[in-house]
Amino acid sequence: MPEVDYQAVLNEITTEVKPLLTTGKVADYIPALAEIDADQFSIAIHTTSGETYCAGDCTARFTIQSVSKVMTLTLALQRYGDELWQRVGKEPSGTAFNSLTQLEFEQGIPRNPFINAGAIVTCDALYSRLSAPIHSMLESFRQLSGNSSVVIDKKVANSEYEFRHRNAAMGHLMKSFGNFNNEVDDVLWAYFNFCAIELNCIELAKAYNFLANQGIANSSGDRVLSARQNKQLNSLLFTSGLYDAAGDFGYRVGMPGKSGVSGTVLAVLPNKFTVAVWAPGLNSFGNSVAGIAALERLSQKLDISIF
Numbered sequence: 001m002p003e004v005d006y007q008a009v010l011n012e013i014t015t016e017v018k019p020l021l022t023t024g025k026v027a028d029y030i031p032a033l034a035e036i037d038a039d040q041f042s043i044a045i046h047t048t049s050g051e052t053y054c055a056g057d058c059t060a061r062f063t064i065q066s067v068s069k070v071m072t073l074t075l076a077l078q079r080y081g082d083e084l085w086q087r088v089g090k091e092p093s094g095t096a097f098n099s100l101t102q103l104e105f106e107q108g109i110p111r112n113p114f115i116n117a118g119a120i121v122t123c124d125a126l127y128s129r130l131s132a133p134i135h136s137m138l139e140s141f142r143q144l145s146g147n148s149s150v151v152i153d154k155k156v157a158n159s160e161y162e163f164r165h166r167n168a169a170m171g172h173l174m175k176s177f178g179n180f181n182n183e184v185d186d187v188l189w190a191y192f193n194f195c196a197i198e199l200n201c202i203e204l205a206k207a208y209n210f211l212a213n214q215g216i217a218n219s220s221g222d223r224v225l226s227a228r229q230n231k232q233l234n235s236l237l238f239t240s241g242l243y244d245a246a247g248d249f250g251y252r253v254g255m256p257g258k259s260g261v262s263g264t265v266l267a268v269l270p271n272k273f274t275v276a277v278w279a280p281g282l283n284s285f286g287n288s289v290a291g292i293a294a295l296e297r298l299s300q301k302l303d304i305s306i307f
């Protein structure tokens with residue numbers, strides 16, 4: 001038995017945030033996401049010693065959206081190491097996740113790997129090294145989440161691709177600055193498929209547990225990232241994982257985190273656990289209202305601090 005009753009804490013949080021579920025607005029930039037019912041919630045903890053706790057709709061799956069950017073960066077760091085940082089920066093953006101203006105000012109080098117432009121250029125790098133990037137990404141999630149039948153929501157991927165204009169503009173702008181090697185549409189197709197990978201909160205917390213475990217997947221004992229790279233990745237998540245709301249998230253939650261427009265948020269408590277939450281209603285920054293509130297409560301109740 002752990003010293004803390006995680007299950008009781010998660011149950012309490014689930015009840016407490018219920019009134020917030022309908023205060024946000026579900027993502028509506030593609031029809032496939034606009035149809036999702038806002039009144040849904042789940043939260044799961046996966047500890048570095050392999051225990052899982054979950055409350056809410058624990059079996060409900062959702063597309064992980066921008067939380068996939070963390071795996072994109074992981075797979076790219078495995079292949080490029082520090083060389084990757086010639087193509088993407090490490091600074092917080094202070095602008096929206098899909099901003100184009102900053103990219104023009106900064107000559108096609110995105111501020112960080114978690115805004116869309118940064119993830120797309122990282123995806124371009126990965127695309128150059130993998131013969132089947134979508135398959136490789138799915139396999140990574142299958143292995144790390146412990147669910148060998150993880151799938152892609154093709155309706156979401158197709159819809160993202162159909163309405164890809166802004167992301168395509170970023171790709172073309174980077175290409176005009178010489179920071180893009182493959183065909184923009186090919187890379188975007190891979191990027192949207194990564195975003196449309198479907199997991200539930202338990203699987204998401206498990207898949208990224210290496211981030212809390214010095215870079216080692218506790219399910220297999222396999223090293224995913226070196227301890228140094230793992231520290232660097234967590235640091236970048238802390239400063240940039242929630243886009244232009246990263247400061248507020250850091251202040252309220254005190255953990256590195258990554259959000260996605262489906263309303264999911266992943267957070268990491270180093271050497272203890274990963275926690276994944278899902279509540280589709282978003283705030284104006286594109287981050288889950290109830291998801292962040294839930295993590296803030298978790299942080300308060302467990303007296304979490306990485307400092």
Ligand SMILES: NC(=O)CC[C@H](N)C(=O)O
Nearest residue numbers: 065066097195260261286
């Ligand atoms: N913030 C997000 O989750 C953005 C991901 C979304 N698929 C996009 O590319 O716009």
